[in-house]
Amino acid sequence: MDALLLHRIHFAFTIIYHYLFPQLTMGLALLIVALKTIAIRCRNEQYNEAARFWAKIFAINFLLGVVTGIPMEFQFGTNWSHFARTTGGVIGQPLAMEGVFSFFLESAFLGLFLFGEKRLSPWGHWASAFLVFLGSWISGFFIIVTNAWMQHPVAYRVLPNGMYEVTSFWGLLTNPWALIEYSHNMSGAVITGAFVMSAVGAFYVLENRFPEHGQIFLRVGVIAGMISCITQIFPTGDLHGRYMAKQQPAAVAAMEGLFTSQKGAPIVLMGQPNEEKQTIDNPLVVNDVLSFLIYGTTRAEVQGLDQVPRDQWPSPLTLLFYSYHIMAGLGTYFVAVMLLAAFLLWRGKLFHARWILWPLMLSFPLPYIANTAGWMTAEIGRQPWVVYGLIRTSEGYSKYVSTGNSLFTLLGFMGLYCVLSVLFIVLVYRIISKGPAIELSSAPKGVPMTIA
């Protein structure tokens, strides 16, 4: 097997699996703070029960995020040693800051949030929830800063020994790519949280079990969903796309399946890119739209793949095309569903409209797919560079780690993560089937403590 490909799959598999958990952690953390705020401001105990219910799911989700996150921090060194060695002076910084500023914060307050409710005042407990939320969002920021530097390197210089180092700390943290990517990514995490919360709410309402709590979940989930689904497209997605078109034209051309440069470039809604013939099979296109989306005028010329040397085409090209289209297609669907649901909520009809509750209940896996596809768009779009324009991915991996060893550990991770998936599904299923009517005993008798 090809060593480069294997190392790429190794990282891709472990990061994709890992990110299934933090996206819910970050989205849910915000929604739990919202639930707790409403509970205090409106003195509504049911919102507290709702917060407690979601805290249980949050705890398991957080644990899996933590344990699958540990390998990520070490994998730069194990599988991408040459990349790590040359760029550690830059991206080592945000990675270390994540540990120092976020993990310590989260670990200190998660236990208090999960098990300290009886001991703390309502606002004290609210503060612990808020600090957990803050920790998880800070963590996301430093990871995005790391990724943004790989996408769009700024504020660096090359030392005589070939190593990169930061020239401006604030320049690194305020990389425009990072700010745009962060807002787009966090909005995506809220979408996951909102859809998961709405799905459980729709389930309870449809099943007529805990319908009052179900209605709370739907109310909060649909409102958060409507807001985040809109911001996902405008302004964050729009900004991201236009900025990317300037900085990574090859990636955008490949995402859109634009093989030849043209004025009034069309947008391909669907189709199968044919890399050999450089065409789109079975295309479903709308003329001029791509030019308009990027430049605001239908006559602007959009650079196609023909202007990019063949050895700088992102690969695998077709996977990039599909990832982008899946993300964008699902994003459009999300806006439609959430706008509709929000409208019905406003008219007071949502809880009886089975025809919209069903899609809300069944749609919860889709944001996971959309977020994953979005990340695949970003990461495949960056290829063939590990640091855009500076270091090729083929130079970055650990040459001393044989394919036999990397396949061994890849299979090991796959096996271990299969077991984790089963545990996660069983435990979350139990929580959902027990439901949210939990008395206020911070830890049911006999349950130790544990924080995540």
Added chain:
Amino acid sequence: MGFVWFWLVAAMLVAYVVLDGFDLGVGILHLFLARNEQERQLMLRTIGPVWDGNEVWLMASGGTLYFAFPLLYASAFSGFYLALMIVLWLLIMRGCAIELRMQIPMGVWKSFFDGLFFFSSALLAIFFGAALANVIRGVPIQADGYFFLPLWTNWQIGVEPGILDWYTVMGGVMAFVALAVHGALYLAVKTEGDLQQRAREAGRKLWVVLLLLTIMSLPASVIARADMLNNYRNYPVLFIVPLMVLLSLLGIIYFIRKSADRNAFACSCAYLAIMLVGAAIGLYPRLLPATTGAANDITVENALSGPHTLHVGLIWWSFGMLLAVGYFIFVYRMFRGKVSLDGSGYEH
């Protein structure tokens, strides 16, 4: 700057070993010390609210190592590839074992995670000890700064060793015993009655083994790496370090006998910290010595990041560490005292 960052990273690793060390020790001992379900839960509660924070020290030191000494991070992590991956898997298992045990009230479920907790804690202790021994013995670094070590070759120290040989296995066993003692003393601090008695007893018995291993470790380390004592010979005042190791060991047994658990635990913390500092002194300015000749050593100088990175790093690092220490004081204060079965683990 190199000197400063060497000791900052070393300090973070010491914090990790001292703090997560007792979590691992509790994991090693809980199968043997707990006689029933209540005691088992009690033992888990002694580390419940703190283990995750303790583990963060490993993450934070890994990140700090990465940006301060990128070459070391890249070379060591890819070179110890298999061992490191196994450590990652064990950390995943350990976290799940602690957190998921109480999720389903079913005997088989709990027993499974009890076994997993022991298995992962024991192997983690052994791997961490072996890792330190590998660093002391050295690894076959090539001219380009990289190497790859198989898990084992012929179990001998040589130019082409494996991750496991007689010396590193000895290091692993020693870490296992040291952390078991550490965990026993922590349990004695956090529990009462029968369980506390058993913890003290375990600490007392294991102490004898630890004493023997500690005394053997010095000549063994000199066999594994003859120049380990160079810094000590150049600055004889440093021989106070092995003396303090011995003192802290004697302190452990003295305070166990007096049932002064907090003092015994403090001595155990000191023992672990001073052992690590002693090794770091022996290594400095090397970070990872080469068995292929001193020219290939990874040193503070050739692995150090650029000046601006380190300068800026020092500012945010100090600020972040102040915050982190603050959180730890806060959490450990909330969690002070003996653990009991009722309440949340934050009450006493």
